[in-house]
Amino acid sequence: MIKAVDLVRDFGIRRAVDGVSFEVGTGTVLGFLGPNGAGKTTTIRMVAGFLPPTSGTVEVKGINVAENPVAAQKSIGYMPETTPLYEDMTVSGFLRFLAEVRGFSGKERDSRVDRSIERCFLGPVRNQTIDTLSKGYRQRTCLAQTLLHDPDLLLLDEPTEGLDPNQKQVVRDMIKDMASERVVMLSTHVLEEVEAICTRAIIISGGKVVADDTPAELKTRSAKYNAVTLSAEGKGIVDALEKLPNVGKVETLDDGKIVAFPKGGKSIAPDILGAAQQHKWSVSDIKVDEGRLDDVFRQITTTEDTKKKEVA
Numbered sequence: 051m052i053k054a055v056d057l058v059r060d061f062g063i064r065r066a067v068d069g070v071s072f073e074v075g076t077g078t079v080l081g082f083l084g085p086n087g088a089g090k091t092t093t094i095r096m097v098a099g100f101l102p103p104t105s106g107t108v109e110v111k112g113i114n115v116a117e118n119p120v121a122a123q124k125s126i127g128y129m130p131e132t133t134p135l136y137e138d139m140t141v142s143g144f145l146r147f148l149a150e151v152r153g154f155s156g157k158e159r160d161s162r163v164d165r166s167i168e169r170c171f172l173g174p175v176r177n178q179t180i181d182t183l184s185k186g187y188r189q190r191t192c193l194a195q196t197l198l199h200d201p202d203l204l205l206l207d208e209p210t211e212g213l214d215p216n217q218k219q220v221v222r223d224m225i226k227d228m229a230s231e232r233v234v235m236l237s238t239h240v241l242e243e244v245e246a247i248c249t250r251a252i253i254i255s256g257g258k259v260v261a262d263d264t265p266a267e268l269k270t271r272s273a274k275y276n277a278v279t280l281s282a283e284g285k286g287i288v289d290a291l292e293k294l295p296n297v298g299k300v301e302t303l304d305d306g307k308i309v310a311f312p313k314g315g316k317s318i319a320p321d322i323l324g325a326a327q328q329h330k331w332s333v334s335d336i337k338v339d340e341g342r343l344d345d346v347f348r349q350i351t352t353t354e355d356t357k358k359k360e361v362a
């Protein structure tokens with residue numbers, strides 16, 4: 051669906067996007083992650099056909115977006131970071147207007163507006179003017195306008211930014227629901243969002259792709275992945291754990307719990323349980339850490355920042 055090859059975008063002497071390549075197929079919810087200024091919005095705007103790349107290409111359904119933006123945009127629904135809304139229009143009036151701009155009229159236009167309203171649960175506010183909407187309903191109105199032409203690709207720039215936790219959940223559920231027969235590419239710096247809805251995550255830092263994997267696989271890169279936290283009583287626990295071949299560092303926390311970190315992300319819980327049995331420790335609790343995306347994000351993006359500073 052999307053094929054981006056070696057995308058570069060310069061603003062004057064500043065290189066905002068520096069050789070980004072990726073391919074995405076149907077059914078994917080791609081989270082585009084990165085610190086502030088990493089190049090997320092710039093990349094999404096290039097994919098949407100609203101910003102020409104300095105070099106490199108993006109194809110959407112085989113159409114070169116920069117060469118043929120109008121044809122490509124027939125398959126794209128784009129929700130920018132801030133969508134311009136006509137404040138004095140009603141929700142349905144606004145959507146009807148945009149449907150007309152997209153070339154639909156009469157019954158076709160009305161049924162498309164109704165479907166978008168239904169999909170985004172806007173029924174209760176359809177006759178309300180936009181200036182009276184809560185942030186959550188405004189955001190859903192923005193999302194509804196991306197669906198009017200039933201695009202195969204949704205590009206959503208920070209779709210849940212500024213929403214309260216309940217509204218975030220509603221919008222995330224809507225996005226998940228829409229993804230089954232489409233591609234959704236969304237930018238965010240909210241890592242829980244990536245865990246909640248994305249099937250794949252690309253981390254971008256300093257305009258470059260620094261990781262591209264499923265959220266679950268990314269978590270295995272966390273230093274805490276497969277770490278074991280143990281509440282146990284017995285003699286010489288720390289010493290014995292440190293001697294286990296796959297255990298690296300062992301720490302004792304303030305509350306007395308012991309944390310054993312594995313070497314190379316190996317599974318160490320069975321060895322630890324074996325040692326507990328052998329040494330007759332009394333274990334009241336044992337927990338295996340599944341890794342944390344925020345740790346990985348920090349590890350990866352901090353390393354990149356550090357590298358840049360070293361070069362500068």
Ligand SMILES: Nc1ncnc2c1ncn2[C@@H]1O[C@H](COP(=O)(O)OP(=O)(O)OP(=O)(O)O)[C@@H](O)[C@H]1O
Nearest residue numbers: 061064066084085086087088089090091092093239
């Ligand atoms: N129109 C522009 N003119 C000049 N510089 C720009 C322009 N748009 C973006 N930039 C710069 O390009 C870099 C990448 O910006 P971009 O908005 O793509 O980052 P981002 O990852 O979306 O950041 P954020 O998370 O803060 O929204 C930044 O340094 C930004 O200042």
